[in-house]
Amino acid sequence: MTAPQGWEDIRAEVLRRIERRDWAPGAVIPTEAELAAEFGCARATVNRALSELARAGVLERRRRAGTRVATHPVRKATLDISVIRLEVEGRGQSYSFRLLGRSEAEPPPVIASHLGLAEGAQLLHLTTLHFADGQPFLYEDRWLNPDVLPEDLPGPELSVNEWLVKTVAYTAGEISFSAASAGTEEARRLAVPEGAALFVIERATWLGAAPVTWVRLSYAPGYRLRTAV
Amino acid sequence: MTAPQGWEDIRAEVLRRIERRDWAPGAVIPTEAELAAEFGCARATVNRALSELARAGVLERRRRAGTRVATHPVRKATLDISVIRLEVEGRGQSYSFRLLGRSEAEPPPVIASHLGLAEGAQLLHLTTLHFADGQPFLYEDRWLNPDVLPEDLPGPELSVNEWLVKTVAYTAGEISFSAASAGTEEARRLAVPEGAALFVIERATWLGAAPVTWVRLSYAPGYRLRTAV
DNA sequence: TTGAGTAATATGTCTATACATAATGGCGCC
DNA sequence: GGCGCCATTATGTATAGACATATTACTCAA
Incomplete structure (x- = not known):
């Protein structure tokens, strides 16, 4: 397996681990620093990936408390209200x-x-x-x-x-x-x-x-x- | 007026200028570098603010072509699909x-x-x-x-x-x-x-x-x- | 035991810099 | 004039380092 490169790869890899239940709902996942070390990238890159997943409702993040897999994954549907x-x-x-x-x-x-x-x-x-x-x-x-x-x-x-x-x-x-x-x-x-x-x-x-x-x-x-x- | 500090302030300031029609729909707004110089912050901070607005449908961004105010502001309504x-x-x-x-x-x-x-x-x-x-x-x-x-x-x-x-x-x-x-x-x-x-x-x-x-x-x-x- | 105060820690953000990438505009060639 | 190539340019992303902030965990005193 090739190591994740950009933040989108990292997001995909994290999502995959959640879907494979390597990280179960409610569980705390490794810190940004740890993931950055594992993936061999900067912490900012991991931060970008995890922030996106948090925005999507897949993760819940709190300072000091860490990042955990959302227990009630509130799926956000976005509707385009257009002309x-x-x-x-x-x-x-x-x-x-x-x-x-x-x-x-x-x-x-x-x-x-x-x-x-x-x-x-x-x-x-x-x-x-x-x-x-x-x-x-x-x-x-x-x-x-x-x-x-x-x-x-x-x-x-x-x-x-x-x-x-x-x-x-x-x-x-x-x-x-x-x-x-x-x-x-x-x-x-x-x-x-x-x-x-x-x-x-x-x-x-x-x-x-x-x-x-x-x-x-x-x-x-x-x-x-x-x-x- | 106090200068915008974080990326949220910059986002608010940009939004204000759009709503005041300083920047009209369809018009190209200054580049990230120019705005960074004006606000006295790093380009990455401006990038964060503008990216958020683009995601919200207020701005349209394209490489090389620059950033313009969306002519058809596709308002995105996000629905929480919950249990x-x-x-x-x-x-x-x-x-x-x-x-x-x-x-x-x-x-x-x-x-x-x-x-x-x-x-x-x-x-x-x-x-x-x-x-x-x-x-x-x-x-x-x-x-x-x-x-x-x-x-x-x-x-x-x-x-x-x-x-x-x-x-x-x-x-x-x-x-x-x-x-x-x-x-x-x-x-x-x-x-x-x-x-x-x-x-x-x-x-x-x-x-x-x-x-x-x-x-x-x-x-x-x-x-x-x-x-x- | 309880509470206040404090240290530790994970995330949030900013900076400066660098390189990647897409798209445009112009240049030169035909 | 028309076409294709290429330099230019603005955004997109990555990096290391730093500081801010929220929150937890711990310590110590009443």
Whole structure:
């Protein structure tokens, strides 16, 4: 066997020992210095490898206490939250969208309180339907805080969704994924029967303390969000 | 203003400049060497900060071409895929489960082909109902490859889910999230009307080329998977 | 026995330097 | 002008050494 060279090799070797149960879950593994001596590399290189594994949830590291194999390996799945156009085009389909409604209004209390808005605050309310290959793909229900918008809204060539990610910064955000039965409006827009199971992403973002946007994305039936682990 | 000290300070400062649009999306930012000179630190420190931001999707880095602000900031949401018991207990509810069925059978063709199984291969089929505070919370439909199991199946104190995570390694995996209408079996088990919108996680894992498990988790209505961005 | 104080230790980070690697831009050749 | 090669350049990684920091383990006194 060739000795591990770079930090990725060392990571692989450590992972292999964990999978082979040379190092059992919960057990303390050798220190960085010891591993560096064994692999014949600098401690920093071992540190890089072990840090990556700790970030991935495979190891747990604490100063002075050492490094141990995680007993409950919390596998972290990373989802890429992208622009809808790119998501559609990434599936090899053609993208289009249509702005359905635009108004200034007071958001429902649930949304207002979630965003931390004062009572009676007016937000911009935009509803958009996104298409993949001409078929309804996603219904977007968005509330926007006009105070944080640096420029005018985009022209018809850019969806609000895409314009937002390119121009409005935010410092904190929440995402939730759930399933919901299609309501009257969603069903009509997506051309599905009322009550159909829709995959729903709700997202709220803030810029500092100021709410930026709240959006609910209802995907047409059949949609799957995928990722590798 | 005090000069940034560690790599986290530098990361914060860079992020601030991006959010203030000192560095616009798509623009090339100064090189590591230049930033190191400006901040009065080693290049490795700047490298650490910029690498983190690149990993987070805020920056795009390419050798020789330099570092630029991402035009399509692909926000990466990381989900912690944990043991179901911990998920329930993390919500402050009491956890229990019941093994509903256990048999050896040939999986449906969809699953078999997805896993890359030979035709006619027999898998262990386990169905489990998980409860939160005594209420049906999650219906688990699992197919297990007996060849990769290192030990006997767990006793009644540990759910298959938890036992698997702690004892079976895997090298590759896929997760998908979707919404589905409750089928007859799911509806009966979760005590919801047929056709109710369920949040579904499907997951397949392999150990090298060998399939390990395929599982479908159907959550009772109202379930939300949350994460921060 | 208990608690406070202290020494020991493993990880976390930074530095300076060096070389590796990928990708670009320009140069020269045809 | 077009094409291929090569020097340049910015990032990626490795190194040894140093100091910082968190936390444990130990010692000693009340």
